[in-house]
Amino acid sequence: MSDLLERLRGRGWRMTSQRRVVAEVLDGEHVHLTADEVHVRASAKLPEISRATVYNTLGELVSLGEVLEVATDGRAKRYDPNAHQPHQHLVCSGCGAIRDVRPQGNPLSDLPAEERYGFTVEAVEVTYRGVCPSCSG
Amino acid sequence: MSDLLERLRGRGWRMTSQRRVVAEVLDGEHVHLTADEVHVRASAKLPEISRATVYNTLGELVSLGEVLEVATDGRAKRYDPNAHQPHQHLVCSGCGAIRDVRPQGNPLSDLPAEERYGFTVEAVEVTYRGVCPSCSG
DNA sequence: TTCTTGACTTGGACTCTGTCCATTGTAGGA
DNA sequence: TCCTACAATGGACAGAGTCCAAGTCAAGAA
Numbered sequence: 381m382s383d384l385l386e387r388l389r390g391r392g393w394r395m396t397s398q399r400r401v402v403a404e405v406l407d408g409e410h411v412h413l414t415a416d417e418v419h420v421r422a423s424a425k426l427p428e429i430s431r432a433t434v435y436n437t438l439g440e441l442v443s444l445g446e447v448l449e450v451a452t453d454g455r456a457k458r459y460d461p462n463a464h465q466p467h468q469h470l471v472c473s474g475c476g477a478i479r480d481v482r483p484q485g486n487p488l489s490d491l492p493a494e495e496r497y498g499f500t501v502e503a504v505e506v507t508y509r510g511v512c513p514s515c516s517g
Numbered sequence: 518m519s520d521l522l523e524r525l526r527g528r529g530w531r532m533t534s535q536r537r538v539v540a541e542v543l544d545g546e547h548v549h550l551t552a553d554e555v556h557v558r559a560s561a562k563l564p565e566i567s568r569a570t571v572y573n574t575l576g577e578l579v580s581l582g583e584v585l586e587v588a589t590d591g592r593a594k595r596y597d598p599n600a601h602q603p604h605q606h607l608v609c610s611g612c613g614a615i616r617d618v619r620p621q622g623n624p625l626s627d628l629p630a631e632e633r634y635g636f637t638v639e640a641v642e643v644t645y646r647g648v649c650p651s652c653s654g
Numbered sequence: 655t656t657c658t659t660g661a662c663t664t665g666g667a668c669t670c671t672g673t674c675c676a677t678t679g680t681a682g683g684a
Numbered sequence: 685t686c687c688t689a690c691a692a693t694g695g696a697c698a699g700a701g702t703c704c705a706a707g708t709c710a711a712g713a714a
Binding site: 428429430431 | 689690691692693694695700701
């Protein structure tokens with residue numbers, strides 16, 4: 381993530397303190413924050429940052445392919461900075477915790493041609509649901 | 518779906534015209550309506566039915582395991598009456614059409630123990646994304 | 655059949671998530 | 685340093701869903 385800002389600058393992204401702060405907040409492993417959580421954490425570093433800017437910046441990062449949008453429940457979308465490593469998600473039904481996981485094989489190949497109904501299938505999202513150790517203990 | 522009402526009555530469900538209409542609207546194959554769409558169609562049969570009742574009834578059907586909630590985009594949840602036959606979804610990125618599909622094998626077994634982080638994994642949802650014949654033509 | 659009652663429905667207010675837009679501010683090149 | 689196009693702001697707005705107090709009614713009891 382540290383070279384993210386460099387990469388974006390190279391792509392003509394204008395660097396502002398707001399964008400820098402949003403990028404910093406999204407740094408890390410197994411990070412799946414909602415826009416609102418990003419706003420809270422960004423505000424801690426840069427109190428004047430507005431909600432609209434957080435939404436704008438997240439949207440741009442998604443368009444640029446640097447962040448993934450994850451919708452594991454019907455509530456707010458979550459933003460996953462782990463965009464350059466293919467993975468799926470494991471979600472705790474108790475507390476909502478999310479882990480990135482890497483299943484074996486390629487789930488795309490599990491859909492036989494006769495189940496594709498003429499679609500050109502391009503991607504697959506897998507969400508495993510279960511109970512995490514803290515919630516089952 | 519025709520015996521759904523019988524089954525629910527047997528479970529102590531009080532039968533009302535509103536609930537009957539919502540159940541009727543959800544009948545069929547590859548049905549994935551939003552709550553609002555259910556409300557529109559139910560209103561055609563029973564004009565006085567309220568939005569709140571549609572939400573209540575859908576929520577009850579989901580709790581009872583008779584209908585599945587599907588969140589394929591960040592927008593409104595969709596309701597899938599095909600709850601008694603395990604399946605996954607194939608979604609068109611163009612028009613949003615949804616088909617029920619049955620992948621080979623059990624996607625749950627693709628997640629090795631060392632990728633479960635101590636979770637008790639109970640279910641898996643798979644969403645295939647692609648372009649349908651109408652949209653690619 | 656009528657009565658009774660607790661479950662169900664209603665509609666409007668409210669919350670949450672996200673978008674839009676006119677105005678103000680500023681990064682970065684000239 | 686100055687310009688200006690791009691970015692940030694915040695407040696209004698929209699869509700999806702929940703909540704609640706009051707009114708209604710399904711279905712068992714008499």
